[in-house]
Amino acid sequence: TLDNHPTGRHFLQIPGPSPVPDRILRAMSLPTIDHRGPEFAVLGRRVLEGIAQVFQTRHPVIIYPASGTGAWEAALANTLSPGDHVLMYETGHFATLWNRMATRLGLKTEFLGLPGIEGWRRGVQAHMIEERLRADREHAIKAVCVVHNETSTGVTSDIAAVRRAIDAAGHPALLMVDSISGLASADYRHDEWGVDVTVSGSQKGLMLPPGISFNAVSPRAIEASKTARLPKSFWAWDEIIEMNKGGYWPYTPNTNLLYGLAESCDMLLSPQHGGLPAVFARHQRWAAGVRAAVNAWGLDIQCADPAVYSPVLTGVMMPEGVDADAVRRVIYERFDCSLGTGLGKVKGRMFRIGHLGDCNDLTLVAAVAGCEMGLKLSGVKLAGSGVQAAMDYFASNAVRLAQLH
Ligand code: PLP
Numbered sequence: 478t479l480d481n482h483p484t485g486r487h488f489l490q491i492p493g494p495s496p497v498p499d500r501i502l503r504a505m506s507l508p509t510i511d512h513r514g515p516e517f518a519v520l521g522r523r524v525l526e527g528i529a530q531v532f533q534t535r536h537p538v539i540i541y542p543a544s545g546t547g548a549w550e551a552a553l554a555n556t557l558s559p560g561d562h563v564l565m566y567e568t569g570h571f572a573t574l575w576n577r578m579a580t581r582l583g584l585k586t587e588f589l590g591l592p593g594i595e596g597w598r599r600g601v602q603a604h605m606i607e608e609r610l611r612a613d614r615e616h617a618i619k620a621v622c623v624v625h626n627e628t629s630t631g632v633t634s635d636i637a638a639v640r641r642a643i644d645a646a647g648h649p650a651l652l653m654v655d656s657i658s659g660l661a662s663a664d665y666r667h668d669e670w671g672v673d674v675t676v677s678g679s680q681k682g683l684m685l686p687p688g689i690s691f692n693a694v695s696p697r698a699i700e701a702s703k704t705a706r707l708p709k710s711f712w713a714w715d716e717i718i719e720m721n722k723g724g725y726w727p728y729t730p731n732t733n734l735l736y737g738l739a740e741s742c743d744m745l746l747s748p749q750h751g752g753l754p755a756v757f758a759r760h761q762r763w764a765a766g767v768r769a770a771v772n773a774w775g776l777d778i779q780c781a782d783p784a785v786y787s788p789v790l791t792g793v794m795m796p797e798g799v800d801a802d803a804v805r806r807v808i809y810e811r812f813d814c815s816l817g818t819g820l821g822k823v824k825g826r827m828f829r830i831g832h833l834g835d836c837n838d839l840t841l842v843a844a845v846a847g848c849e850m851g852l853k854l855s856g857v858k859l860a861g862s863g864v865q866a867a868m869d870y871f872a873s874n875a876v877r878l879a880q881l882h
Contacts, residue, residue: 488814490844492628492790493658493681495834497737501684504740505733512729521724524735527742531660531683531753532675532693534667537718539692540738542731545657545678548690549575550582551712552653552674553620556698558706559583561619564609564650566590566601570629570821575622575655582707587618597627597822600634600785603642610646620651620673626659628681629820631792631829632780633663640671651698657681657690661745662760662789662833664753673698681789682756684744684834685737760788762874763832763841767791769870770845774852775860779827790817793848794827799857801828808851814844838871 489496510516528538541547557563560583565576567590579586589605590596601623610618621643626633636654643652651673656665660675661682667675675693679685694702694714702714716727745756764786771778771793779792795801805816805828817829830848832841845867852859 483813485813488812488840488844488847490831490847491815491817492631492829492831492833493678494687495681495684495831496836497686498684498744498835500744501737501740505686505737507733507736509732512732513725517732518724520732520735520739521721521726521730524738524742525721525724527739527746528691529693530746531742532667532677532691533665533669533753534675534693536668536696537694537699537714537721539694539714539717539721540726540730540735541690541692541712542688542729542734543690544687545655545676545690546574546578547712548657548676548678548692549578549655551692551709551714552676553579553582553584554705554707554709554712555692555694555702555714556651556653556674556705557582557584557619557701558704560585562587562617563620563622564589564606564618565622566606566624567596568601568624568630568632568634569597569627571627571655571657572624573821575624579622584707594822595781597630598632598779598781600632600782601639603635603638606639607642607646610643610648610650613648616649618648618650620653622653623655625654625656625665626663626787626789628658628790628817628829629792629823630779631787631790632782632785633659633787633789634785636665636672637670644671651701658789658833660691661741661753661756663787664757667693667695671695673701679734679738682760682833683738683741685734685741689731689734689738757788759876760833762871762876763836763838764788764791765874766838766841766867766870767830767832767845769866770849770863773859773861773863773866774849776857779823789833790829790831792819792823792827792829794823796857799855800825804828804851804855804857807854808847811854812847812850814847816848842867842871
C-alpha cells in the first residue's frame with residue numbers, strides 16, 4: 478500500500494499538551510508587542526486577574542515563562558531552606574519526579590504512600606498524612622507536597638481532605654499541590670482548600686501550548702518566602718509580585734502565550750457559557766463516557782477507586798502479556814491518534830486516553846473507535862464494543878450545546 482499523507486486533524490488524545498482551539502491559536506497570532514509599553518500592562522493585568530479566577534484565589538498568581546517543572550522548582554525554592562524536611566506523597570510518576578527534584582535541591586524528603594502498584598491506583602490517603610504529622614511533635618516537617626491530578630495514572634486526589642488532615646494534626650506545614658493537569662478541568666479551589674502553593678501549567682486544561690506555568694500563593698507562603706534560604710533568583714516571587722502590580726514582569730514574559738491565556742480565561746470563565754462549573758461538569762461527563770467504553774471492552778481502569786476517577790484522563794490497563802506501547806503504536810500508525818504512554822512503574826502495562834480541554838462527544842467517540850480498532854488489530858480480546866457504550870452514554874446524558882460554546 479502507498480503511504481497516505483495524513484488528512485484531517487491529528488487526534489492528540491494524550492493528557493496534555495491538549496489540542497489548542499482555533500480561537501486561542503488566532504489570539505496568539507497577534508504581533509508581539511513591547512513588554513515595557515502601556516499596551517502590555519493592559520494584557521498583563523488582564524491575564525493576572527483572569528488566571529486568579531481560574532485558581533479560585535484572591536491572592537497572587539505568579540506566571541513563569543517555563544514548563545510545569547520550572548514552577549515545581551519555584552514552589553520549593555521560594556518557601557524552603559536547605560535541609561528542610563518535606564513530606565511528599567507517592568501517587569505516581571509525577572509525584573516521584575517532584576520528590577526527586579526536592580532531593581536534588583537539597584531538601585530532606587520523605588516519600589509516603591501505599592506499597593507497590595497499589596499507591597498508583599488510589600488517591601492520596603489523607604489519614605496517612607495526618608498520622609505522620611501527629612508523630613512530628615517538634616514540627617520538623619516544613620511542607621506537605623501532593624499531586625492533585627496524577628497524570629501518569631488518572632487518579633484525582635481529594636485536596637480538601639489533605640488540608641483537613643494537616644489541620645486535624647494541628648501541624649503548621651505548608652500545603653503544596655501540583656495541579657498541572659487538574660487546573661481548568663477538575664474542580665480546584667486554591668483558597669477554599671487552604672492550599673499554600675498551587676503549581677500549574679499551560680498545556681492541559683487551559684488549552685494553551687506548553688511554555689508558561691504558575692504558582693498560586695497564599696499569604697502564608699509569601700511570609701515563608703521572606704525567610705526561606707534555598708537559592709532563588711529567576712524564580713523569586715518578590716520581584717515578580719512587585720512588577721505585576723503594574724502589569725509587567727522583571728524579565729521578558731512570553732507575550733504571545735499571554736495573548737492565548739487571556740483568550741483561554743475568557744473562554745473558561747464566560748458566564749453565558751456556564752463558567753467554571755460547566756467546565757468541570759463537561760470533563761466529568763467525558764470521563765464517564767470514556768470509562769463506559771473501557772468497561773465495555775472488559776479492560777481494567779488504572780484508577781481502582783471510583784471516588785477519585787480523574788475527569789482529565791483514563792488509564793487503560795492491558796491484559797497480561799500485551800505491550801501497551803505496541804498497541805499505541807498501531808493506533809498511531811493506522812489512525813493518526815496519539816495516546817499517552819505508561820510511565821515509570823506502569824510502563825508498557827497501560828496507555829492513557831486524555832479527555833480534556835478542546836474535546837467534544839464526537840472527538841471522544843472517534844478516539845475510542847481508534848483505540849477499539851487498534852486493540853483488535855493487536856489481538857486483544859474485547860468483551861464488547863466500547864464505541865457503542867460511549868455513544869450510548871453520550872446520547873443518554875445529553876447536554877445542551879449552548880452550554881459548551
Ligand atoms: N506534574 C504533572 C502532574 C504533570 O502532568 C506534568 C507534565 O505532564 C508535570 C508535572 C511536568 O510538567 P512539564 O512537563 O510542563 O514540565
